[in-house]
Amino acid sequence: MQTKGPLPGFRDFYPEDLARRTAIFRAWRAVARRYSFVEYDGPPLEPLELYTAKSGDEIAGQLYSFEDKGGRAVSLRPEMTPTFARMVAARANALPKPVRWFSLPQLFRYERAQRGRLREHFQLNVDIVGEPSELADAELLCVAIDIMRELGLGPNGVRARVSDRRLLNALLAAIGVTEGQLGAVYGVLDKIERQPHEISREKLEAVGLVPNQVERVMALPDISSMDDLDRDFGHVEAAQPAIAQFGRYLGHLHALGVEAWVDVDLSIVRGLAYYTGTVFELFDARGELRAICGGGRYDNLLGQLGGVDLPALGFGMGDVVLGELLKEHGLFDDGLAEGPDFWVVSSEHNAPATVLRAAAALRRLGYAAEYVLNEEKLRTQKSSAQIKSAERAGAAWLMVLRDDARAEVRPLSRAPGAPARDGTEIVLHDLLDPERGFAALAEAGVPAPRED
RNA sequence: GUGGCUGUAGCUCAAUUGGUUAGAGCACCGGACUGUGGCUCCGGGGGUUGCGGGUUCAAUUCCCGUCAGUCACCCCA
Numbered sequence: 001m002q003t004k005g006p007l008p009g010f011r012d013f014y015p016e017d018l019a020r021r022t023a024i025f026r027a028w029r030a031v032a033r034r035y036s037f038v039e040y041d042g043p044p045l046e047p048l049e050l051y052t053a054k055s056g057d058e059i060a061g062q063l064y065s066f067e068d069k070g071g072r073a074v075s076l077r078p079e080m081t082p083t084f085a086r087m088v089a090a091r092a093n094a095l096p097k098p099v100r101w102f103s104l105p106q107l108f109r110y111e112r113a114q115r116g117r118l119r120e121h122f123q124l125n126v127d128i129v130g131e132p133s134e135l136a137d138a139e140l141l142c143v144a145i146d147i148m149r150e151l152g153l154g155p156n157g158v159r160a161r162v163s164d165r166r167l168l169n170a171l172l173a174a175i176g177v178t179e180g181q182l183g184a185v186y187g188v189l190d191k192i193e194r195q196p197h198e199i200s201r202e203k204l205e206a207v208g209l210v211p212n213q214v215e216r217v218m219a220l221p222d223i224s225s226m227d228d229l230d231r232d233f234g235h236v237e238a239a240q241p242a243i244a245q246f247g248r249y250l251g252h253l254h255a256l257g258v259e260a261w262v263d264v265d266l267s268i269v270r271g272l273a274y275y276t277g278t279v280f281e282l283f284d285a286r287g288e289l290r291a292i293c294g295g296g297r298y299d300n301l302l303g304q305l306g307g308v309d310l311p312a313l314g315f316g317m318g319d320v321v322l323g324e325l326l327k328e329h330g331l332f333d334d335g336l337a338e339g340p341d342f343w344v345v346s347s348e349h350n351a352p353a354t355v356l357r358a359a360a361a362l363r364r365l366g367y368a369a370e371y372v373l374n375e376e377k378l379r380t381q382k383s384s385a386q387i388k389s390a391e392r393a394g395a396a397w398l399m400v401l402r403d404d405a406r407a408e409v410r411p412l413s414r415a416p417g418a419p420a421r422d423g424t425e426i427v428l429h430d431l432l433d434p435e436r437g438f439a440a441l442a443e444a445g446v447p448a449p450r451e452d
Numbered sequence: 453g454u455g456g457c458u459g460u461a462g463c464u465c466a467a468u469u470g471g472u473u474a475g476a477g478c479a480c481c482g483g484a485c486u487g488u489g490g491c492u493c494c495g496g497g498g499g500u501u502g503c504g505g506g507u508u509c510a511a512u513u514c515c516c517g518u519c520a521g522u523c524a525c526c527c528c529a
Contacts, residue, residue: 008520051529061453062527079529107529112453114523123529271528290528316529348487382487391490400488412489423488 009112009119020332021122024319025104027150028124032102035143037126040101042083044108048073050082064108064119076108080125081298081314082305088129089306097130097310116290116321126295127314129302134245137278137297138252140313144282144293145258147317152331155285158292160258161265162280164249165296168220168266170242171233175216181207185217190269192221221267226250228264249278274298278313284325292325293317339394340368341449343412345386350401352378354428358399358407361431365438366449370395387412397446398423405429409444 006012013021029039048065065075077083080103088099103125113119126143128136141160148158168189169182177185184207188200197218204214223229226247233239253262270279277297284292295315303309326332342362346355355371355378362369370393372378372386383400390398390412400408400423410423424444430436438448 005520062529077529081529109529111527113521117528274529294529345488384485384487384489387489398488408488410488 007119011118011120015338019338020323020326021319023332024151024322024326025122027147028102028104028317031143031147031150032124032126034146035100035139037100037102037143040084040087040103041105042077042080042087042103044077044106045074046077046083048075050086051075051078062109062111064110077105078107078109080105080107080123080316081127081301084125084127084314085302085305085312088310088312089302089308092306092308092310095129098136099127099129101129102126116324118320122319124317125314126317127312129312130310132299132311134249134278135252137249137313138256140295140315141253141262141278141280142256142258144280144295144315144317145261148261148282148292151322151326153325153329155260157285157325157329158261158282159263159285160261160280160282161263161268162249162253162278163264163266163268164242164246164278165269165275166277167239167242167246168269170236170239171220171266172217174233174236174239175213177209177213177217181209185209186269188217189220189267190271192218192267221265223266224264270294270296274301274304276300280315282317284328289324290321292321339396340370341395341446342367342369342397342399343386343390343393343395344369344371344407345383345390345398345400346371346378346381347383347401347403349403351404354401354404358401358428358431361428361437362399365431365434365441366451369399397444401428409441409446411445 011017032039048063051063063075063078065073068074083105084101084103088095088101104122105125106120106122108120110119111117124147126140128140141162145158145160148154172182172185184203188203192200200218201214204217205211209217219232223232226243229243229246233243250259250262250264253259268279268281270281275296276299279296280294281291282293283289293315295313297311297313299311299313302312323332342359344355344359344362346352352375359369359371370390372381372389377386387398395412398408398410398412400410402408402425406425406427408423408425426440426444430440
């Protein structure tokens with residue numbers, strides 16, 4: 001039933017949903033920082049021309065754009081790169097190179113929603129500016145792969161498919177593909193897995209490739225190693241620099257310890273035209289979902305967008321497909337319950353106000369504390385019923401009041417059917433002093449409060 | 453934007469060839485088990501069957517439209 005709810009393609013985040021999102025964000029930030037990237041952000045709403053100027057009308061049809069009350073043509077951001085380019089360009093001379101920035105923007109597009117593709121999503125953006133070395137390319141991909149590792153996904157669950165446009169251009173030139181045919185050939189390679197080979201061949205013939213050229217293009221996706229490259233193109237003098245460069249890239253990935261994830265795949269093209277060098281995509285190993293992540297080197301884009309001639313590379317990783325994959329692998333099950341640290345239970349021997357004082361003291365110490373939020377129940381409800389509430393709330397510890405001066409502290413969780421364990425008695429007054437309070441709780445086995 | 457499939461309680465699903473007041477489990481709320489627990493038992497709230505029209509004595513069921521979801525195409529930052 002769907003009478004009211006979020007707009008099509010938008011999501012409500014219930015606490016359990018937000019907990020999953022937060023888990024993804026945590027992994028993103030943790031790994032990015034581990035590689036010494038720093039976080040930035042920009043406006044979610046930008047001038048429309050920021051996006052139409054770059055690639056013409058290519059994505060204009062999918063922009064979530066409108067006119068604001070001041071008559072300005074504006075758009076919710078569909079991607080972060082133009083904003084990033086503007087910000088970097090504005091301080092290009094002052095920033096130490098290479099620039100290593102990341103961001104977690106919420107992005108928007110206006111198109112029909114389908115699985116893994118909504119009108120709104122969060123996308124980690126990681127970019128490096130000012131470094132032409134393939135060491136930077138390797139570092140960048142390593143970040144993306146390390147995030148998979150951080151989330152519990154190994155080489156059996158996720159594959160990184162890598163290619164390089166400079167390499168591909170060199171190989172296509174060796175085959176005899178002309179500049180004018182390049183775009184069409186890219187298109188065929190991009191779809192070669194999803195489209196019958198007959199169609200691919202027809203399209204290649206349609207742009208003027210002779211049968212021998214068609215077969216050599218169709219064979220490019222079979223190249224999966226440096227050995228394959230040497231075998232098929234080792235004799236082509238003009239292709240050697242690009243082949244060697246790609247080899248260095250793979251070598252760095254090996255040294256960084258992520259080689260097990262990486263597959264050479266020359267059919268990885270990436271849709272947008274601005275990539276100039278390495279390109280890569282991360283996929284679930286079963287190939288059931290859309291790409292988890294995509295990126296590469298775009299050495300000319302900062303010049304076009306921001307007017308500064310700096311090499312750059314980056315990737316985007318969305319939360320939607322990633323979330324589906326984590327759900328499939330059952331990696332979302334733990335750590336979702338955010339219950340209180342303590343549940344304070346009243347007894348017939350204490351005044352209700354004592355419950356409030358005990359909870360307040362725990363909270364001042366930094367613990368999350370809860371109790372039955374109903375005065376009548378606080379006076380009369382049996383402790384068994386209160387403990388039942390504590391369980392449902394997911395509390396970690398019970399503080400059962402003995403009277404107005406003392407309480408028993410014990411862990412709530414226990415094996416089903418096991419008898420209740422005896423707790424440790426503490427003096428409530430001790431909680432008012434941090435030093436004595438933490439000491440008393442430590443004696444009962446309670447860890448220090450979490451800080452986050 | 454184009455086409456296919458699907459819409460019944462918060463969730464998963466029932467309801468005879470079209471037939472009376474649309475049911476169950478889980479979840480939620482309350483209570484009992486006469487003061488330290490996941491069990492068990494009892495009770496309760498909750499639906500204009502997505503919405504609107506049509507056919508019919510009668511529509512959850514058949515037809516049309518619409519909205520939403522989903523899949524494919526287009527596209528993919």
